[in-house]
Amino acid sequence: MKILIVGGGMGGTILANNLARRLVPELKAGKAEITMLSASDKHMYQPGLLYLAVGRMTPDELYRDQASLLESTIRFHVDPVEEFHLDDQHVKTRSGRVHAYDILVIA
Ligand SMILES: Cc1cc2nc3c(=O)[nH]c(=O)nc-3n(C[C@H](O)[C@H](O)[C@H](O)COP(=O)(O)OP(=O)(O)OC[C@H]3O[C@@H](n4cnc5c(N)ncnc54)[C@H](O)[C@@H]3O)c2cc1C
Incomplete structure (x- = not known):
């Protein structure tokens, strides 16, 4: 079963792990x-943006490497989705790659 999670933010990361x-x-x-698949x-x-605004964090402190937050069994690609083909159960990314899925999560 292929599970495809689009988006590496808070929601996608928690779900994937x-x-x-x-x-x-x-x-x-x-x-x-x-x-x-994520855009970054x-x-x-x-x-942390709130803390940045009041000078209690620096911009660098807001960012972590996405790959370091994921379980090693998760395949991670920085390649944003440009087309969703829901009827055919696949997406196409900016690089031109096609990813088929059984379960799609748009996060
Ligand atoms: C100032 C501030 C304070 C907050 N405080 C709280 C709080 O106290 N408690 C709380 O629960 N929430 C808080 N939130 C809200 C919380 O941060 C957001 O709800 C949460 O980050 C949203 O997560 P998400 O995964 O839905 O989206 P995001 O974290 O925005 O992730 C979206 C992801 O999608 C990726 N993406 C975008 N386009 C594409 C594409 N075409 N293909 C593939 N990937 C793509 C992006 O790169 C990103 O990784 C706060 C937000 C802000 C701004």
Whole structure:
């Protein structure tokens, strides 16, 4: 089963890691795969913008490497989706790659 998560923000990251931890046997056996596509290799902690505004955080402190936040079993690509083909269960990305899925999450 191919699970495709579009978006590497707060929602996509929590869901992807939660699924990866619940599906350890299926991922190991190759019965499931989790792929995340995002528009950025960085993850921004949005609530930190409030602290930035009052001078209690610096811009650098708001950002983490997205890949470092993900379970190692999650395939992560920085390649934003440009087309959703819901009837055919695939998306097309900016690089021209096509990703088929069984389950799609738009986050
Ligand atoms: C100042 C501030 C304070 C906040 N305080 C709180 C709080 O106290 N408590 C709370 O619960 N929430 C708070 N929030 C809200 C919270 O941060 C957001 O609700 C949350 O970050 C939204 O997560 P998300 O995953 O839906 O979207 P995002 O985190 O915005 O993620 C969207 C992701 O989609 C990716 N993306 C965009 N386009 C594409 C594309 N075409 N293809 C693939 N990927 C794409 C982006 O790169 C990004 O990774 C606050 C927000 C702000 C701004």
